[in-house]
Structures are given as C-alpha cells and as structure tokens.
Amino acid sequence: MATDTLATISLSKEKQSSLDRFLAKGFPTNKWEEWKYTSLKSLNDIEWNWNTSEHSVNSAALALENTCEIQSQNGKMTLIGSLPQGVEYLDFASFAAQKPEFMQAFNERNPILDQNPLYDLNDALASSHQVIWVKKGVKLEKPVLHTYFASVSIASAIQIKVLIYLEEGAELTWVDDLASSEDSKSILSNYVQEIWVSKNAHLTFVKTQDFGLSTTHVDHTFIFQADQSVVDMFTFSLNGGLIRNNLHFYVDGQQVISNLNGLYVPSNNQLVDSHTVVDHRMPNSESNELYKGVLLGNSTGVFNGKIFVRPDAQKTNAFQSCKNVLASDKASMNTKPQLEIWADDVKCSHGTTTGQLSEEALFYMRSRGLSLDAAKTLLMLAFVQQVIDKVEIPALKESISSRVVAKIQQALSV
Amino acid sequence: MLSITNLHARIGEKEILRGINLEVKAGEVHAIMGPNGSGKSTLASVLAGREDYEVTEGAVSFFGKDLLDLAPEKRAAEGVFLAFQYPVEIPGVSTTNFMKSAVNEIRKYRGEEPLDAVQFLKMFKEKMAYVNIDQSLLSRSLNEGFSGGEKKRNEIFQMAVLAPKLAILDETDSGLDIDALRIVAEGVNKLKSPDNATIVVTHYQRLLDYIVPDYVHVLYKGRIVKSGTKDLALELEEKGYDWIISALVD
Ligand SMILES: Nc1ncnc2c1ncn2[C@@H]1O[C@H](COP(=O)(O)OP(=O)(O)O)[C@@H](O)[C@H]1O
C-alpha cells in the first residue's frame, strides 16, 4: 500500500498524531457517506513521493494587476515582491506568538472534519504553515495573487497549508490561481486554507482550478466569519483529473454575509465534487449559494450542499441553488442538498436542477446561421455566465470565460 | 429561386404535408393561408430544416441546390430565414451577441471577413430603425420576458440584419395590435427588393393589407388546394374557408 511508506517518516509529536489519524482511516472510498461518488481508493496504488524537492516553473500563470504575488511551486511557498503596509506574511508559529488572543479562538475552532482524513494528512506533512495577516482597517485595492503550480517527474503528494487572517475592517481580494502541468506524473494536491474574517472585514476569494489530468486535487477551505463581515467566495473548477472541494463556512457572528459561487466544467472522465457546508451558528445572518455546472464528455459532477441553522441562529436567511446542464448522455450529475434547521424563525430555500440544452433553442439558433457546436457553446456559456459575471476583476473574468469556452469547444470537437 | 415539388412530410406516424407544390421567384411575395392545423407552420419548419419532421417524398430546390440536404445553419447561410410563430427564449444570450455570432458564422461560410465591433454597431443602428426597436431590448436576454409585439419586432430586426434571400414569416401578425402590425409590416416592406422573396404565412387577411402579396395560396390538410391573387385573400375574409373545402372532392 502506498501509505506504508508514510510510517517511515519521522515527525514531531503533534504531526505524528495527525498522521496516525490519517493512517487509521486511509484514503476515502465510496463506501463512505461523504465520498459516495468520489473514491480516492486508487491513490493507494501509486508509490507516492511524500516530500518532493523537485522544482517546477509555471510559464502560463495568470497576468493580473496585483498587490503582490505568492508562489507555491510543488508546495514550496515564496513571496514575490514586497508586501504593502499593514500586511504581513509570516509562519504560523511567529503569528501565534504575536496573537495569543487569536490562538484561543483558533484552538476552539472545531471545524467539521469527520470523513476528511486528508486534512490530517496535510497537517502531518505540510512543510510550512504560512499566514497572511491583514491588519485592522487595511483595505487592499488590488488582489493578492497566489500562483500555485505543480509539475513532477515522479508521482508526488503535495501539501500546502495557509492561514488568512483579516483583522477588523480589513479588505482583501485573494486570487488562487491553481494549476499543474498537463504532462506531469501523478500529483496528489492537498490544499488547506483556514480563513478568519473579523468584524466588518470583507474578503473576496476567487479560486481557479486548472490542473492537468494526472492531478487529484483535494481542497479544504474553512472560513470563520465574525459580526458584519462579508465573504464572496468563488470556486471555478475548470480542469483536472479529479477535484474534490470541501468548502465550510462557519457563521460565528451576526449580520454576516456569506456568498458561495461555484462553477465546474468537467469533461472526458473528469470528476468534480463540491461539498459545501454553511453552518449558521449565530442569528441575523445571510448566506447565498449559487453553483452551476456544465458536464461534458463522460464526466461526473457531485454537489453536496449542507446548510445548518443552529438553535441560536434565528432570523437566518439561507439560500442555495445548484443548476446543471448535461451536455452529453454519458455525463452524470449527483446532487444532494441537505438542510438541517433547528431554529424556527428562518428563511431557507434550496433548489437543484439538472437538464439538457433545449432542442428548441438549438434549432432557433441554427436557423439563424449558428453551427450546432456554436449554438451549444453559446448556450452553455450563457448558462454559466451568471457566475463568471460576479467576479469584479475584468482580466480574471475574461481569462475564466475564455478557458470555459475553450474547454467546451474542445469537448464538442471530439 | 424556390421550387417545391410534391413535398410530403410527417411527424411520427402522422402525415402532415401531403404533396405541396410551390414556385417562388425573386421579387415575389406569396401568402399562405389556411385554417389552424392545416400544416402552415410545418411547411415553414421543414423549409428551415427542423429535424423533428421527416420528409418522406418530394424535393425542394433553392437556387438550384437541394435544400433538404442542408443543415439548418447552411440553409441560413444560403439565404433562408424563418421568422418563428413562437420565437424561442434564450436566457443569457442578448440579441446583439446572438446576431454577431450568426452574422460572422454566415460570413465565414461565404468566405467573407468577419465584421468588427465598430461595423456591427453601425449596422445594428441602421437596422434598428427598420422596426423601431430599442437598444435596451437588444441587450436583454433574447425573447426572455418580451411582449408578443417585442418578440415579433425582434424577429424582423434579425431578418433585417441577416438580409435573407427568402424570408418566411410564420404568423408574424398573430398577437399584434394594429400599431405593432403596421411597424412590422413596414419593416418587411422596406426589406423587399427585386432580388429577394417573401412567404407570408397567416390565417388572417389583415396583414395582407400591409404586405401586399402577388399570390395567395390556401393550404388545407397538407395540400395547396387553391391559388390566386390578392383578391383571393379578400374573398376568404368575406366567405371563410368552407366554400373552398366543400368544393373539394377528397
Ligand atoms: N410536433 C408535433 N407533433 C405532433 N403533431 C404535430 C406536431 N407539430 C404539428 N403537428 C400537427 O400537425 C398539424 C399541422 O400543424 P401546423 O403545421 O402547426 O399547422 P398550422 O401552422 O397550419 O396551424 C396539426 O394537426 C398539428 O397538431
């Protein structure tokens, strides 16, 4: 078994206990409720290098006007350029030393980790734990760009762990440009982000996932929100062999706004699994979730959206919508909205749809001169545009649009 | 330009067109009338290339080409245009974006250079005047939430943009009040030239006061049972269809 080699790695006591937790469970299989459609069992068949020192260079990184750039190459993080005033980039131990009051909250954070052993694997093996710290009232106009790239010549597991901390009234746009090379050997990309958004702070987080087919990416994003904070989260799953996104919002304040936007366009035999949780633990807050998918080729999509409204979370407004187009009869989509509401005075709604492109619309468009493929492409792009249009960075919006179009066109041409 | 001979078409087991013959020459306006369910929309759809209908017999030639052999988009590129009786709503696609794609696909088919944004702007502005349509309507999702009149005007706007050789208007008058009807008819008339032809499908004579036909045909149970000049339309208005139908020996 591939995980056997893990036993030989020597670790600190805490990391060893994380590793033991992972080893006790192993990679999830579809016998697990939360992994019903997304087995990682085949990862057991690969001889993983658990600690790569290979270098990689990303030549196709996104061009954005940014405040600064943080590069992660095969898991190694480097800050490029200088940080603006009021922002710090430091390791977790130094951060903890400077912020003892935060550490208490951090230790009590209680994320929902059942059936998520890859979080423990990340904790055990991540070589660094970096923190981006935006100080009180600091508002960054331009985004911080995180370019994450992987390319290896022997199968490697890559761990990245970051913590983003916004103090009161801070504003940050974080762009996660995640990619791996098309011709790389197998990659297990395992990425943990813990994000703290203090009172009145505003975070916009745009994540693009554009991996090669040999990449399995598992994403864990935990967002803790305090009073009156706003988070606009975007997850664009554009390409990759298998992508599993675990996105958890913990609404720990009042008048909080949490917006979850997602878009996935798997093709071939790709799989994109979006597991989201919005945990309303305080009253008077609002969450809006909009996920859209176009499923091409033989691909599989999974959406599991949980909304918890705890007994204290009266006057919660929680909305969820997941809409999908099956662009081929070999594609499939599995949706499971899960609302668990313990408070009585709340407004919640959810809706999932999975359909095909309208034949009527296709004929109408063809009768005006569009080829069948052009008509399909236009309809599919129109279908997902609503999500793309919410991104407020024009260059990023265009880049996402054109990658979606290219992906659709490529899938239609086979 | 268009020559239909002995056209039969069916959907499932049901034969809907049962031997249509029609000749249309450049510069002509033909009206096709007939009671509901007689096959008018089916004829229009078959000409535009809708695949739900199976052509079982007969031929259609368009400028000497076998029209039935062409995909719908090829027919459009060859110059066929159908204004739908029920224009389809296309969420998320604006009329302008849709027309840009359509025009440039057709230009590609014809081996012409694509138009750029400035050229489109100029062209759209010119064509908008034909049907008195507003830019704000053209920026909205195509047909979504449009009133009946807006949908029909939008169809004629698209016709103006695509400048077809053969325009087939399927019940373009239905659901229009008299002002909207006049605007639509004026648009169609302005687009008329000695090089193109129009087939107007309607079951009211009303539209023909504005778009004056050279020929009027009565379609009944999938056949053209009577043809004449515009006077036939007036006669139908006065006497209904029964006198024609009862004279038929089936
Ligand atoms: N998709 C269809 N499936 C079954 N029957 C159809 C379909 N389309 C048309 N028909 C039938 O064909 C006949 C002709 O319809 P249509 O061409 O729409 O007539 P018109 O336009 O003259 O009112 C009608 O009896 C109608 O019910």
Ligand SMILES: [Mg+2]
């Ligand atoms: Mg009809």
